[in-house]
Each structure stands twice: as C-alpha cells, then as structure tokens.
Amino acid sequence: MMDDLDRLARRLGYRFQDPALFELALSHRSxxxxxxxxxxxxxxxALLSQFISTELFxxxxxxxxxxxxxxxxxxxxxxxxxxxARELGVGExxxxxxxxxxxxxNRRDSILADALEALIGAIVIDSGEDTCRRVVLEWFAGRxxxxxxxxxxxxxxxxxxxxLQARKHELPAYEVLSxxxxxxxxxxxxxxxxxxxxxxxxxAGASRRRAEQQAAEQALSWLExxx
Numbered sequence: 001m002m003d004d005l006d007r008l009a010r011r012l013g014y015r016f017q018d019p020a021l022f023e024l025a026l027s028h029r030s031x032x033x034x035x036x037x038x039x040x041x042x043x044x045x046a047l048l049s050q051f052i053s054t055e056l057f058x059x060x061x062x063x064x065x066x067x068x069x070x071x072x073x074x075x076x077x078x079x080x081x082x083x084x085a086r087e088l089g090v091g092e093x094x095x096x097x098x099x100x101x102x103x104x105x106n107r108r109d110s111i112l113a114d115a116l117e118a119l120i121g122a123i124v125i126d127s128g129e130d131t132c133r134r135v136v137l138e139w140f141a142g143r144x145x146x147x148x149x150x151x152x153x154x155x156x157x158x159x160x161x162x163x164l165q166a167r168k169h170e171l172p173a174y175e176v177l178s179x180x181x182x183x184x185x186x187x188x189x190x191x192x193x194x195x196x197x198x199x200x201x202x203x204a205g206a207s208r209r210r211a212e213q214q215a216a217e218q219a220l221s222w223l224e225x226x227x
Contacts, residue, residue: 005026031095043121067149084143175193187205189203
C-alpha cells in the first residue's frame with residue numbers, strides 16, 4: 001500500500017510526513033463509519049474555497065463581487081474537483097468498501113471530489129496552511145490561467161430569474177418533491193414552476209441546490225426555444 005501511495009504522492013506534488021493521515025484521506029465511509037475521510041473533507045472544503053477566493057481576488061483586481069463569486073463557484077464545484085482528482089489519478093488509490101468497489105465508486109464524481117477535499121484537509125494538518133496553499137494552487141494552475149470574469153456564466157437560477165424579470169413574468173417557484181437515500185449520498189428531486197406560464201420542470205441532483213439549478217436550466221432552455 002505504501003508503495004502505491006508513494007506513486008500518488010509524486011503525482012500530488014506532496015509527500016506526507018504522516019502516512020496514516022494520507023491513508024485516512026483516501027478512506028471512504030463505506031470502509032468504516034468511524035474512521036473515514038469525512039472530517040478531513042469538511043476541513044478541505046473550507047480551505048479550498050479560501051485559497052481559490054484569495055487567488056482570484058489578487059488575479060482579478062477589477063472584477064466585481066459577482067464575477068469573483070461565479071469564477072470561484074466554477075472552480076470549486078464537484079464536477080471540477082472530480083476532473084482534478086482524475087488528472088492526479090486519485091481514483092486508483094481510493095480505499096473503498098466492497099459494495100462501492102464493485103459499483104465503480106472510484107470513478108464516481110462525488111467520491112472523487114470528496115477525496116480531493118479530504119486530501120487538502122490532510123495536507124494542511126500535515127504541513128500547515130502555506131504548504132497546502134502552494135500544493136492546491138499548483139493542482140488548479142491550468143484552470144486559473146484559463147478562467148476569466150467573461151468566461152463563466154451566471155448560474156441557471158440567476159439567469160432564469162433575470163430572463164423572467166426582463167419580460168415581466170412571475171418569478172419561478174421551487175419545491176422539493178422527494179429526498180431519497182441517506183446522507184451524504186442523498187438524491188433530491190426538485191420541481192421548478194413558472195406560475196403564469198403554467199409550466200413545470202423536474203430535475204434531480206445530489207443536493208437541493210444542484211437539483212434546483214438543473215431544473216432552472218431546463219426551464220430556461222424551454223423559454224429560449226419558445227421565444
């Protein structure tokens with residue numbers, strides 16, 4: 001196992017002083033409910049947002065708050081984190097329970113994203129914030145070079161609201177229709193209603209926010225095609 005982790009360490013650009021912490025960051029909840037990477041993920045999530053926020057603030061001194069917020073949201077969203085994790089080869093080294101292993105959990109976006117955040121949390125405990133920031137920003141270097149205030153669109157809910165307001169329609173209403181599964185692997189089904197147009201759009205996601213965004217995108221697509 002340690003030989004495998006040594007190869008991953010080279011890909012990450014960081015060598016852990018505490019190997020047990022490294023293993024813990026890669027240990028999914030399906031292995032153990034008591035000893036898994038969820039607490040490290042919690043820490044890494046907060047740190048990643050801080051590192052990216054600070055970097056964007058300095059890179060784009062003329063960007064408005066909304067532009068900075070959208071760029072950060074794009075960089076720290078689950079899909080982007082899963083992409084970074086794949087580029088680093090994290091999935092090959094995840095420690096999963098039998099069920100998750102058989103179902104391809106090492107390829108699932110949510111598990112990869114969570115593991116990347118857990119690694120961030122582990123690195124900050126192992127070596128401190130300065131080292132952690134350096135390593136994380138290196139992982140995101142290419143994306144930080146490519147992103148700009150003009151390259152990231154507003155989220156679906158915001159664009160839908162602005163479209164409706166510009167045409168003096170009623171604002172959309174969102175309702176959770178169902179929640180299945182158990183945290184942290186729940187699925188939310190949400191309905192977006194356009195009251196005065198008598199249209200409803202249903203979407204599902206791993207969080208209420210994601211499901212609402214998906215439903216809003218569907219509504220906006222229909223509106224743009226119908227106009």
